[in-house]
Amino acid sequence: MKRILIRADDLGYSEGINYGIAKSVKDGIIRSVGVMTNMPAVQHGLDLLHGIEVCYGQHTNICVGKPLTAPELIPSIVQENGEFQPSKAYRAAEKEGNDFVVLDEVILEIEAQYQRFVELVGQQPHYFEGHAVASKNFFKGLEIVAKRHGLPYLPFSLDKPVRFQNTMLYISMDSMTPDYVPFTSLKQAAMKDYGEDGCAMFVCHPGYLDAYILETSSLTTPRVLEVEMACREETKRWLADNQVAVVNYDEL
Numbered sequence: 001m002k003r004i005l006i007r008a009d010d011l012g013y014s015e016g017i018n019y020g021i022a023k024s025v026k027d028g029i030i031r032s033v034g035v036m037t038n039m040p041a042v043q044h045g046l047d048l049l050h051g052i053e054v055c056y057g058q059h060t061n062i063c064v065g066k067p068l069t070a071p072e073l074i075p076s077i078v079q080e081n082g083e084f085q086p087s088k089a090y091r092a093a094e095k096e097g098n099d100f101v102v103l104d105e106v107i108l109e110i111e112a113q114y115q116r117f118v119e120l121v122g123q124q125p126h127y128f129e130g131h132a133v134a135s136k137n138f139f140k141g142l143e144i145v146a147k148r149h150g151l152p153y154l155p156f157s158l159d160k161p162v163r164f165q166n167t168m169l170y171i172s173m174d175s176m177t178p179d180y181v182p183f184t185s186l187k188q189a190a191m192k193d194y195g196e197d198g199c200a201m202f203v204c205h206p207g208y209l210d211a212y213i214l215e216t217s218s219l220t221t222p223r224v225l226e227v228e229m230a231c232r233e234e235t236k237r238w239l240a241d242n243q244v245a246v247v248n249y250d251e252l
Contacts, residue, residue: 002244004190004200005169005252006230009034009059009131011049012042013217016210020227022048024206028230029239031248034059036131037116038068046120055248057127057154058117060110060142062101063087064131064216068112076102077109086216087133094134101137110145127164127249129154152249161198167252170194173203175222182222182229183238190244199252206230 008021008030018041024030032055036042039061062077063084071082077100078084085100093100117125128151130142139155146153154164161168170192174185182204189200207213207223214220229235239246 002190002193002200002242003247004186004202004239004244005032005247005249006030006186006202006204007032007034007057008230009203009205010036010207011045011059012036012039013064013207014039014210014212015041015044016213017041017205017207017223018045018048020207020223021045024227024230025049025052025054028206028227029235029246030204030206030230031055031246032057032127034129034131035117035121035125036061036065037113037120039065042120055126055250056117056121056123057129057249058114058125058151059129059131060113061131062106062109062135062138063090063133067109068116069109074102074105074109076100076105090133090135099135099137101135101141103137103141106135106138106141107144110141111148114145114149114151124149124151127152127154129156132156154249161194164249165252166197168194168198169201169252170198171201171203175203175205175219175226180222180225182226183232183235186229186235187238190239191242199247204230 011021011033034057036059066083071078128146155162161170172189189202204226205223206226
């Protein structure tokens with residue numbers, strides 16, 4: 001039987017996102033959810049999922065909202081207004097071959113977000129990764145903090161499989177591609193044969209749109225489409241008919 005891990009990122013980003021993720025879990029096929037612990041709406045998102053079995057991970061974020069660390073301690077990753085540098089700043093720096101993230105500074109914020117995760121969720125994250133920004137120092141910092149606390153670090157690559165525990169994960173994330181159709185992308189990921197030690201991993205960002213998302217994120221309409229895909233009966237029937245098991249990180 002084929003396996004696919006379907007993950008929802010960004011719980012806590014905004015209340016609109018939280019409502020979409022909650023519906024995708026309660027009425028849909030999402031079983032693993034990444035938490036943005038620095039965001040003001042994070043408790044709202046966790047409250048919506050209270051009492052529901054969910055595999056929570058830390059979706060470490062250094063490009064939206066305010067840090068948990070005092071801004072003066074992490075000047076390389078914050079703007080003058082005290083909020084994180086936006087994702088476009090990281091992309092621009094990557095094009096110039098410049099990683100402006102100072103490793104010691106970003107470790108402080110990663111650690112702060114980890115401690116906040118434990119405080120909010122009451123347990124360690126079931127997986128530990130980062131909201132994608134173009135910075136080698138950021139991902140190096142994630143590895144350091146993960147090793148410090150014995151956390152299951154999850155690398156990210158769309159070019160080659162990554163190892164998580166004893167499983168090779170083949171990641172697909174098409175939400176930013178033109179003419180994206182979530183159900184089509186899900187089927188393409190699920191039907192590939194990765195062998196006994198491999199598993200498809202489909203990263204999505206389900207959510208409903210509110211003013212904050214429209215102001216801060218370039219990913220908008222695909223979020224709503226992913227909620228619909230995750231909850232529709234056609235999706236569930238297709239997975240069952242094609243003998244594709246939806247797993248979470250604890251089951252790898």
